[in-house]
Amino acid sequence: MADRYLSFTGTGPGRFLTRRLGLPQPAPLKRWSAERPAQAGDRLLLTAGKSDLELAAAEPGLGLTASSERPDAVLLDATGVRDIETLAEVHAALHPVVRSVAASGRIVVLGAPLDPADHHQAAVQQALEGFTRSLGKEIGRGRTVNLVRLTDARAAESTLRFLLSPKSAYVSGQVIEVGAREAGDTREAEALTDPDRPLANHTALVTGAARGIGEAVAETLARDGARVVVLDVPQAEQDARRVADRLGGTALTLDITAPDAGERIAAALPDGLDVLVHNAGITRDRRLVNMPAERWSSVLDVNLASVLRTTDALLASGAMRRGGRIVATASIAGLAGNAGQTNYGASKAGIVGLVRSLAPRALAEHGVTVNAVAPGFIETKMTAAVPLLIREAGRRMNSLAQGGLPVDVAETTAWLADPGSGAVNGQVVRVCGQSLLGA
Ligand code: NAI
Numbered sequence: 317m318a319d320r321y322l323s324f325t326g327t328g329p330g331r332f333l334t335r336r337l338g339l340p341q342p343a344p345l346k347r348w349s350a351e352r353p354a355q356a357g358d359r360l361l362l363t364a365g366k367s368d369l370e371l372a373a374a375e376p377g378l379g380l381t382a383s384s385e386r387p388d389a390v391l392l393d394a395t396g397v398r399d400i401e402t403l404a405e406v407h408a409a410l411h412p413v414v415r416s417v418a419a420s421g422r423i424v425v426l427g428a429p430l431d432p433a434d435h436h437q438a439a440v441q442q443a444l445e446g447f448t449r450s451l452g453k454e455i456g457r458g459r460t461v462n463l464v465r466l467t468d469a470r471a472a473e474s475t476l477r478f479l480l481s482p483k484s485a486y487v488s489g490q491v492i493e494v495g496a497r498e499a500g501d502t503r504e505a506e507a508l509t510d511p512d513r514p515l516a517n518h519t520a521l522v523t524g525a526a527r528g529i530g531e532a533v534a535e536t537l538a539r540d541g542a543r544v545v546v547l548d549v550p551q552a553e554q555d556a557r558r559v560a561d562r563l564g565g566t567a568l569t570l571d572i573t574a575p576d577a578g579e580r581i582a583a584a585l586p587d588g589l590d591v592l593v594h595n596a597g598i599t600r601d602r603r604l605v606n607m608p609a610e611r612w613s614s615v616l617d618v619n620l621a622s623v624l625r626t627t628d629a630l631l632a633s634g635a636m637r638r639g640g641r642i643v644a645t646a647s648i649a650g651l652a653g654n655a656g657q658t659n660y661g662a663s664k665a666g667i668v669g670l671v672r673s674l675a676p677r678a679l680a681e682h683g684v685t686v687n688a689v690a691p692g693f694i695e696t697k698m699t700a701a702v703p704l705l706i707r708e709a710g711r712r713m714n715s716l717a718q719g720g721l722p723v724d725v726a727e728t729t730a731w732l733a734d735p736g737s738g739a740v741n742g743q744v745v746r747v748c749g750q751s752l753l754g755a
Pocket of ligand 1: 523524525526527528529530547548549552570571572573595596597598618645646647648690691692693694695696697698699
């Protein structure tokens with residue numbers, strides 16, 4: 317659905333009027349396109365404290381520069397911030413350049429894991445979170461600010477590429493932890509493949525992919541080279557086939573709540589599966605006092621129980637190949653709660669619990685990472701059906717003052733699905749423009 321307010325504020329009179337009235341000023345976001353695959357301008361590298369990362373040398377591919385008049389992106393290495401004095405270097409580094417960062421530009425702060433043996437280091441490293449989230453809220457003009465906690469620059473390459481690129485247009489105010497390079501990182505093996513098609517020779521199955529966010533996910537994974545399997549309910553067979561045909565993939569019509577759904581997926585994919593995206597989801601809103609048991613159980617069954625069952629079945633049978641990626645779909649409603657959505661909020665919070673618990677074991681035992689995306693207000697048929705005033709509030713109550721698009725969730729999923737993202741595990745990444753809900 318078109319965001320008329322965003323179009324209006326893009327005109328001269330619209331900008332003038334909305335500024336005078338103190339109304340939100342959404343900036344049109346610059347997203348990825350084949351014509352504009354990367355930010356065009358400089359990527360400025362700054363440092364606060366004494367860092368051991370040697371980022372420019374470790375990651376020449378990121379194209380970092382030591383000075384720029386008008387950077388498109390700023391990477392601030394604050395991993396060496398250990399005390400109040402070095403924390404002040406964060407201010408000293410960014411204060412002079414923040415104004416010059418281009419519209420739709422990126423600021424990525426790099427932090428270190430909190431040191432349990434040093435409460436001064438822990439305090440100032442945690443301070444980076446408050447700093448990042450606050451800067452994200454004030455920076456405006458479609459610019460985003462995120463924090464990555466890391467120990468190894470190379471393990472974080474796919475994450476930095478994503479966050480510094482137009483693909484992360486609607487991801488802001490996030491804290492992402494990247495571990496050391498582990499068994500799940502198949503990048504070395506993939507080094508010979510085309511960097512524009514990281515998922516070449518990989519099979520990806522997306523549930524609920526006949527339309528909406530799932531369709532965009534399937535499309536983006538196909539762009540990245542994956543053979544996609546478009547799974548949806550039998551009633552959506554025509555749409556599923558249309559999407560699959562367009563993407564050169566295959567359709568699989570199956571109700572994901574079937575008790576043997578995992579076994580049927582495994583049977584349909586005798587060569588195994590590399591990427592599993594749990595996207596299918598439903599809402600059946602009602603306040604708890606008015607909610608019949610059926611509304612509770614149908615939402616819990618589609619959004620959580622089927623995710624648990626199929627994940628277990630595909631891991632246990634070995635259908636998920638080593639180096640595989642599981643990406644589940646939570647929601648900010650699962651983080652913040654939402655009136656009328658006790659069933660939905662419970663199901664989506666359940667996804668967060670599943671990811672946190674399973675991720676380390678799935679990586680250790682199967683070489684598979686498990687992460688989730690948590691979309692905020694995304695422009696889909698689901699949100700178009702929301703009453704006008706609530707819809708407007710949902711759209712504007714985030715730092716970018718607009719709704720996201722299905723492709724924003726898809727790009728985030730594609731980063732998590734990347735063979736180079738093996739050190740990103742157990743993360744729940746919000747794709748919400750830094751929504752105020754649950755922040
Ligand atoms: P949608 O309703 O447009 O698409 C969902 C798809 O899942 C449909 O094609 C549907 O047929 C399929 N599906 C439903 N039950 C199924 C089942 N039992 N087996 C197989 N397929 C099934 O929804 P949308 O907006 O694209 O959402 C996708 C995911 O993102 C859902 O998990 C949703 O909860 C989540 N989400 C969406 C947000 C939004 O703003 N649209 C915000 C937060 C989360």
